[in-house]
Amino acid sequence: MALTKKAYAKINWMLDVVGRRADGYHNLVTVMQSVSLCDTLTFERRDDVAGILLDTGGALPADDSNLICRAARAYFKETGKPFGVQVSLEKKIPMQAGMGGGSADAAATLLALNEMEGGRFSLKELCRVAATVGADVPFCVAGGTKICRGIGEKMETVDSCFSPYLVVAMAGEGVSTPQAFRAMDEKFGDFSLPEREAAKRLPAIKSALEQGDVNALSTLLYNRFEDVILPVRPRVEELKQQLLSLGANVALMSGSGPSVFGVFGDAKEAERAAEALCAGGAFATVCQTVSAG
Ligand code: C5P
Numbered sequence: 001m002a003l004t005k006k007a008y009a010k011i012n013w014m015l016d017v018v019g020r021r022a023d024g025y026h027n028l029v030t031v032m033q034s035v036s037l038c039d040t041l042t043f044e045r046r047d048d049v050a051g052i053l054l055d056t057g058g059a060l061p062a063d064d065s066n067l068i069c070r071a072a073r074a075y076f077k078e079t080g081k082p083f084g085v086q087v088s089l090e091k092k093i094p095m096q097a098g099m100g101g102g103s104a105d106a107a108a109t110l111l112a113l114n115e116m117e118g119g120r121f122s123l124k125e126l127c128r129v130a131a132t133v134g135a136d137v138p139f140c141v142a143g144g145t146k147i148c149r150g151i152g153e154k155m156e157t158v159d160s161c162f163s164p165y166l167v168v169a170m171a172g173e174g175v176s177t178p179q180a181f182r183a184m185d186e187k188f189g190d191f192s193l194p195e196r197e198a199a200k201r202l203p204a205i206k207s208a209l210e211q212g213d214v215n216a217l218s219t220l221l222y223n224r225f226e227d228v229i230l231p232v233r234p235r236v237e238e239l240k241q242q243l244l245s246l247g248a249n250v251a252l253m254s255g256s257g258p259s260v261f262g263v264f265g266d267a268k269e270a271e272r273a274a275e276a277l278c279a280g281g282a283f284a285t286v287c288q289t290v291s292a293g
Pocket of ligand 1: 024028133135177181
């Protein structure tokens with residue numbers, strides 16, 4: 001029997017880079033949020049196949065560079081009991097957008113394989129395996145609203161009451177995450193300034209999310225990657241300004257970009273904004289926040 005899983009994209013309510021580690025990765029302080037924009041993955045056990053047989057419909061390579069394959073390898077390494085599985089991927093989350101699309105697919109794969117194995121690992125154990133696949137994968141396994149630290153593996157649940165309509169938009173080419181981090185190294189050096197700013201603002205952001213206080217959030221939310229991406233990608237700032245003029249309470253870049261999201265209180269207004277951005281040649285869609293599992 002086939003098993004279908006939705007792989008939800010994420011946005012970042014706030015994102016700061018607070019240090020560079022010896023292994024070249026960066027420590028973050030971020031508040032991540034699952035959203036309803038999603039890929040759909042279908043899994044079917046196949047005894048005539050060795051390992052993963054992946055069909056992406058040509059949307060992206062189906063080889064071992066794909067995070068779905070890497071997630072399956074990581075899972076089977078833990079169990080020591082690989083089995084054949086056919087996976088088909090319907091891609092809706094834009095790629096290299098800063099919305100965690102690849103990580104969401106990897107997380108859906110871990111959750112599906114674990115379900116096929118009768119729930120062998122707890123969510124906590126699955127998050128540990130997820131961290132070996134990619135920095136954002138543990139969050140995608142857990143979902144909902146989380147403060148993430150370290151490279152994303154240290155998670156704290158936020159009991160958020162903030163569930164607005166969101167317009168997610170993107171124009172132009174994707175951004176390479178490693179390149180965006182290199183630009184951050186050049187601009188921020190030892191990251192002491194971002195670290196202080198994150199420590200100052202995070203408690204207020206957490207409490208505004210808990211209270212669903214959109215006015216407070218519109219002055220508090222920020223993404224440090226905007227400092228290095230906006231100067232080289234003017235279309236990102238343009239999309240932010242368009243979202244604001246179309247009625248968004250706040251508009252922000254997600255992850256290392258170039259996708260942006262606008263926060264709307266009203267579904268119709270959000271629909272109209274998405275239509276206007278699409279008419280201008282951008283990708284834009286309305287979605288909502290998604291709570292944990
Ligand atoms: O873990 P993931 O594959 O998503 O990361 C892609 C790249 O982005 C890493 O190889 C690293 O260069 C950079 N990165 C980082 N610090 C993080 C996450 C990613 O430097 N916390």
